[in-house]
Amino acid sequence: MDKTNAAVIGLGSMGFGMAVSLARKGFDVAGTDVNAEAVQRFAAHGRAARSIAEAATGAAILVVVVVNAAQTRTVLFGPEGAANALPKGAVVISSATMSPKDAEALAAEAEARGLLYLDAPISGGAQRAAEGALTVLASGSDAAFAKAQPALDAMAQKLYKLGDKPGIGAAFKMVNQLLAGVHIAAACEAITFAKRLGLDIGKVYEVITAAAGNSWMFENRVPHILEGDYSPKSAVDIFTKDLGIVLDMSRDTKFPTPIAGQAFQMFMMTAAAGMGRDDDASVARLYAQIAGLDLPSSIKSNG
Amino acid sequence: MDKTNAAVIGLGSMGFGMAVSLARKGFDVAGTDVNAEAVQRFAAHGRAARSIAEAATGAAILVVVVVNAAQTRTVLFGPEGAANALPKGAVVISSATMSPKDAEALAAEAEARGLLYLDAPISGGAQRAAEGALTVLASGSDAAFAKAQPALDAMAQKLYKLGDKPGIGAAFKMVNQLLAGVHIAAACEAITFAKRLGLDIGKVYEVITAAAGNSWMFENRVPHILEGDYSPKSAVDIFTKDLGIVLDMSRDTKFPTPIAGQAFQMFMMTAAAGMGRDDDASVARLYAQIAGLDLPSSIKSNG
Incomplete structure (x- = not known):
């Protein structure tokens, strides 16, 4: 029972494949989405969580794959957000497309709450997400990279380490x-x-x-x-x-x-x-x- | 002495390579240009002609590789143009980039004078021109294609036959x-x-x-x-x-x-x-x- 707990917030065409790739590589994955049908479909691959807080509880790695910076902010820091549920030292892998400025702000807020943050937008489409063969354009601290590495290995075929500050990947x-x-x-x-x-x-x-x-x-x-x-x-x-x-x-x-x-x-x-x-x-x-x-x-x- | 006579008008970075490619494949090539230095340099590969008329005289195939439609018109139908010097039934391979309308008009005028006309813009750059490895985007009558084929074989690695009317290649x-x-x-x-x-x-x-x-x-x-x-x-x-x-x-x-x-x-x-x-x-x-x-x-x- 030494599986690492991971959570994926956002089970759209990209997030679903990423969650499945994590499960396939041995993570204990909780997934959730505002779309109940997607959550139900995920039950065949991992834990179908009814809320962000439920998915985040106990997760060492939280992957956020929503539409934009505003949704990422709500997922992390909203009233029902993940930040309060994640254990200290957990890493947020933030994959929504957003401006560098937004990535920097989200990272600063996450770090202020004792979390690690990896700015990690993705490229490659739904099929490569499902195959664990994405390209990830990542930047962040060494600690964030180290903590995220096993999940990145499961989801990405090609990982670009682009710098030590959030915002560069974005x-x-x-x-x-x-x-x-x-x-x-x-x-x-x-x-x-x-x-x-x-x-x-x-x-x-x-x-x-x-x-x-x-x-x-x-x-x-x-x-x-x-x-x-x-x-x-x-x-x-x-x-x-x-x-x-x-x-x-x-x-x-x-x-x-x-x-x-x-x-x-x-x-x-x-x-x-x-x-x-x-x-x-x-x-x-x-x-x-x-x-x-x-x-x-x-x-x-x-x- | 059964070499086919060909002429190349325009010995710029593309035309020079095309003329050299024709000579390499056994054509008796005359080349000319407004730039005397280019003409002189061509003397090592073929006949350095002092005028368009001199180059065109006796040529079965005339390749025009100048800047635009206006220059092509002058080369073919100007006072010192090639049309008067070319034997009846010779083919004009017109490779300058121009509008379909201009290609159609030039073709009609050439055909009215008893010449064949191939609308044959090129792609590939100077190096491929020198190697006889251009891409040619050609359209024209079957007769024009047939007459031009040996020269196209010498100059092009890839020949697209795009239709039976001038203007389509353009x-x-x-x-x-x-x-x-x-x-x-x-x-x-x-x-x-x-x-x-x-x-x-x-x-x-x-x-x-x-x-x-x-x-x-x-x-x-x-x-x-x-x-x-x-x-x-x-x-x-x-x-x-x-x-x-x-x-x-x-x-x-x-x-x-x-x-x-x-x-x-x-x-x-x-x-x-x-x-x-x-x-x-x-x-x-x-x-x-x-x-x-x-x-x-x-x-x-x-x-």
Whole structure:
């Protein structure tokens, strides 16, 4: 009975896989979520907790995988928060995407309460989360890394140790999100522009993915457009959120980000047109709507 | 003495390599350029022609590798142009980047004069041109393809046959340039944003190239910034030109391209700040100038 107690708060597409990966590697995992159905589904893999406090009680490691900094704050320091339930010296692995400033503030508050804090945003998608094969962009104290290491080993294939202060991991993640968001919007603009020019967009995909115009996102997202499948692998609203954080950081640091700003507007238009919860390749549907183009459609389409 | 006569007009970084590749594969190649030094240098590989007409006389295949449609028009149909010197039935391989509309017009005029015309923009850079390993995005009649095939085999590693009408190859190239231009501008924005956030930008390069924020251009251009080397592998002015064509096409076809438009403005600002002839990664120097950041510098730097 020397299993380490871990808790995962947030059993969405990423958190669920991370919790399952921890259980698979021998942790005694408690999981909880505001979505009761997800909690119930987790019962097959570990302890289905009815509250954050219940999940956190006795946990040496607490993984927080919620939507943003505000939710992370509530999870940790709200009236029903984890901070009061965690044993002193437990480590918080904070994986929601947020600004460096928010990560620093949350870390300071956690440390003031005798907890360790690892700023640990993630990359890789739901499938890699389930396989324990995420990329983790982490920063924090040596003590936080040491305490978190066994859990990181269970959840991540690639761990970047980016510095000894919380906020650095968050900053790396936001630079990645800036690029990822711009590339999705550019892919959607380019493929619909190609359609407007009368090109065979399947052939465009073949040519571009072998050429200097390629990006990870072009290669990954354009197939959704070719198949007309806008069921959300990752939603438009993720990028209105993440590019919104980039723009907040831009303002805070007095650094202009005009390309990211324009991409943000395209995600915002797509969300405003009612597609916020659809796949982020829906930006292509916005261009197509505006210009009256017919993109491929599928019975799997949400729109 | 049954070598096929070919001519290459434009012995810049791409054309020179293409001419040399043709000579290596057994063509009797005449080359010319407005730059006398380039013509002289070509004498070691083939016939150094003093005029377009001299180069074109007797050529079965004429490769035009100049800057844009206007120059291509002058090369073919100007007072000293190739069209009058080429034998009937010769094929023009037109490789300058231009709008589909321009490619269609040039093809129609060439065909009216009894010439074949292949719309054949290229991708791959100077080194691949020298190795005969370009990617060619071609469209045109079966007769034009048949006549051009031996030369294409000598110059290209990958030949995309994209349709039977001139203009289609040009359209594919412009879709690629839209993405390439946006990705360069985004790479420059992201890496300087990272610098503003105090991150180790060498580490950012390592993390991003292994993450979903990667693009072919990020991977290729950011090393120029890390090394502070802005000697032009490909110049800023290439993208003010190419994204300018994208925006012209956007207007002509009534199709909005806001992301490309924003990227165009960043290249235009960089050119306006005096860096038009420097490497296109100089867009990062513009962001750095604006925000007072120190990027790496090198004795190889132009700026």
